[in-house]
Each structure stands twice: as C-alpha cells, then as structure tokens.
Amino acid sequence: MTRPTAPIELLGHEARLATPAPMPEGFLELLATDCPTVTAVDATADASRDWWPLSMHWALAGQVLQRAAVVASPTTTEQVSAVMRRCNDARVPVTPAGGRSGVVGASVPVFGGVLLDLTSMQGIQSVDATSGLVAVWAGTFGPDLEAELRQQHGLTVGHYPQSFDIATVGGWVACRGAGQYSTRYGKIEQMVAGVEVVMADGSVVMTGGFPAGAQGPDLTQMFLGSEGTLGVITRVLLKAHPLPATEQRAAYAFDTFEAGLEACRRILRRGATPAVLRLYDAPESQRGQGADGTYCVLLVLDEGDAHIVNAAMNVVSEECAGARLLGDELVEKWMHHRNDTSALQALTRKGFVVDTLEIAAPWAALDRVFHDVRTAMLAVPHARSSTCHLSHSYLDGACLYFTFAATPPAEEVEATYVALWDAGSRAVLAAGGNLSHHHGVGLNRSRFIAEALGSSLPVLQAVKDALDPHGILNPGKMGLRSPFGEVQWP
Secondary structure, three states, X not given: OOXXXXXXXXXXXXXXXXXXXXXXXXXXXXXXXXXXXXXXXXXXXXXXXXXXXXXXXXXXXXXEOOOOOEEEOOOOHHHHHXXXXXXXXHOOOEEEEOOOOOOOOOOOOOOOOEEEEOOOOOOEEEEEOOOOEEEEEOOOEHHHHHXXXXXXXOEEOOOOOOOOOOOEHHHHHHOOOOOOOHHHHOOHHHHEEEEEEEOOOOOEEEOOOOOOOOOOOOHHHHHOOOOOOOOEEEEEEEEOEEOOOEEEEEEEEEOOHHHHHHHHHHHHHOOOOOOEEEEEOHHHHHHHHOOOOOOEEEEEEEEEOHHHHHHHHHHHHHHOOOOEEEOOHHHHHHHHHOOOOHHHHHHHHOOOEEEEEEEEEEHHXXXXXXXXXXXXXXXXXXXXXXXXEEEEEOOOEEEEEEEEEEOOOHHHHHHHHHHHHHHHHHHHHHHOOOOOOOOOOOOOOHHHHHHHHHHHHHHHHHHHHHHOOOOOEOOOOOOOXXXXXXXXXX
C-alpha cells in the first residue's frame, strides 16, 4: 500500500500554535472502536504537516505548526461515517488528509483534534469501459491508478500534476488540482463525474454520475475545491480516455515572454488544445531549458488520435511562425525532470526561502500580472529572484506560475516568506488575476480570501454553516469562521 511521502526530515514535535482544542474524556478510546487510530507523539506530529515550504523550515527546527491529538485511519466509507458522527457529537475538529502533498498548509490540523488519514482507502472500485467511467477510492495515489487503468483497461485519466507520485485522487479533487496535460484533458473539475462525500454528521451522499444535467445546481462542483471544509470525499467517479494512439512534440524560441503569450492565446482561440503548452520566461529558460538568457522557450506536446494531434500541431506551427524552431529533445528533457522536487529540500536546508505562486487570469490581464508580480516580489527585502512560466492554457486565459526565492537572516525567514506572499498575491489580485489556479487556499492563502471572493464569501460561509453547523470540518481554512477561535498565523 502506498503511503504519504515526508517533505523533509522532522527533527522534533514541538507545536508552534497555542493549546489545541481539548479532547472530551474517554473520546480517544471510543474513537478507536470506530477505526484504527494512532496517538504516539512522533506519528501524530509527522502526519500533521504537508509540503508547505515554510513548514519545512519549522521541521528542521524541530517544530510543526500544530499537532493532531490522534490519527484515525479508516478503511471504509462506513468507518469514515462513524468517525464523523462521533466527532460531530463531541464537537471535535477533523482535518481530512491524503498524500499530504499540498503546499499551502491545507492538511495542517490548526486546532488539533483528529487527523483523518484517508490513504488506507485505496484502489479502483469499478470500471465502465464503455462509458469511460472509473470509480476510485479517495486515498489512491496517482501512479497506482494510472498503472492499473493502462495495463488492465487500456484507459487513462490524463491527470499528471507535478505531485503525481505523492498525491491522492481525493487530494486532486479537494484542492481543484491541475495536471501538466490539462490543456488536452482539462483540470480535475472537468474529469470528475461524481463524488461520494461523508458529511459532518456522518451521513453519506453521492453526487453526479451523469454526463450532463439540468436538475438544479451541480452539487459535485460544490465539493470540488472545498478542501475538506464541507465534507470528506471518500470515493470519486472519474472520466477516462482511451490510451493515446500517437504523440508529437515541438519547441520554439521567442524573443520575449509577451510574444510567446500572444502565440499561446492565438493557438487556444483557434480551438487547438495541445496537451502541453509551457512557456518559460528568459531566466527559467536559461535555468531549466539550457537557453542563454536572451530568449523564452515554449514546449509543446500533444497526444491522442492522429488526426486531432496533426491538426493541433499544425495550428501551433502556424501561430509560432515568427519564432525560432528548437529541437524537440527539450521536451524529452522536461519529461524526465518535470516532477523533481529535490531542489526545494536542498535550498531549504541552506536557509533559502523558496516557494511558488500559481494563479490564473484572462488573456487580456496576463501581461500586467507577469510584470507586476515580479516587480512586487523583487521589492521585498532579501528577495533574490522571481521568475515565471505559463503552465496551463484555456480559451479565455491561462495560468502563470511564479517561482521566487530569498535569502533572509535566519531570524527573518518567516517574516520574509509572509512579505513575499503578501506582495505577490495582492499584485495578482490588483492586476486582474485570481487567488489560486490549482494549489488551493489552505492556511497560507486564507488571509487573502475576502479580497479574492468579495461579496461571494458570505455565500460560501452560508453553505459551510448549513452543511457543518458545528464547524468541525477542517476549521481555520479557506478564510471561514471557526468555533475554535482565530488561527494564530501569520
């Protein structure tokens, strides 16, 4: 059984936040009758963190932001239901978690309580090859899902996030994730046909299951991106495709990032959807693609039916006519290194502040977002770099993915990290971008949610209050009110 991957060594288990919510007398013993549980300090501390880059600095100092009182590991929907019912009755906070590959602190139990580890619920439940529908348990890791679909059914879901090796299906759905082939296959919200969700009171609901409908609002979409605040996703119905019959690759050099953006816009506006359409600014092209720092590299890959791939790549070729054609071995190089995260750990150990900020904006706003975010971040004291690439493209806009680094004194690591996020996020929102494209909100972005959602935030809060009246589901996240108090960070 695949298990979560630790982001970096944890050299202690001290909790940085104030005393967590108290456990009612006898609660832990009763919880152990519902499903397997662990209360050992080392185990609960390790399970109470994800790949949030700031928490890696804390881990090397022997700290976690907060520590769950217990880790519960259900193996069935019935056990999840029993746990939720017990926690709801006792007013105990519950933080659902999968592979814990998130980078914004979404699975950190900021008020303690129960860490609900769903990774014991793994595997494909059923496959409808005729309709292309796959029912899979939420704790299933990406490589396991794809291997079985490909080898036994000749199918693929086509979802390949950078965290593919260490993330679960439930995590993809809960955080509205995107894969590196999303221009062809869509983000996870286009791939999900339905979800099974355990509510705060332990009741179980199943949404969707049909190719289209006009029977009221789409309840499936309500749970996608809710990050465990509205319910616990236990099973997912995914859309699958036949294995691609062919693949084509290309790479181009543009004199400016803006020229590359315009080419990508024209490609999408003409209806072509190559699976990979990644444009790197000059610094990232030099760092990762072997360029000399004077041009921007565009990587293109498409797969599928030969006629469709030929048509898409012809459109790409026409719209990139003003660029210089590079060798497609650059795409091969990217394929081999695209999921490598070792640099993050190495730089963290050296005291660097390193993180990424991914957002989406309409095509008309992308130039301004590109310039304003880098300018704002580089104005932060101790900032070293802020670079960018376009990672996902759509008919109406695209995702820009910024990578930033700073070298503050050890005592200013957290303050510098917060300042960089403040500068970058507010520059994005002011320039017409959204708060997050695929990493979610979690804890790190919660302080911006009121600015991002504006007048719609009360609607989200009303949904939360209706579905989780005692506020036990992942409290302290998404900028929502918590009955357990205010989060003491940042």
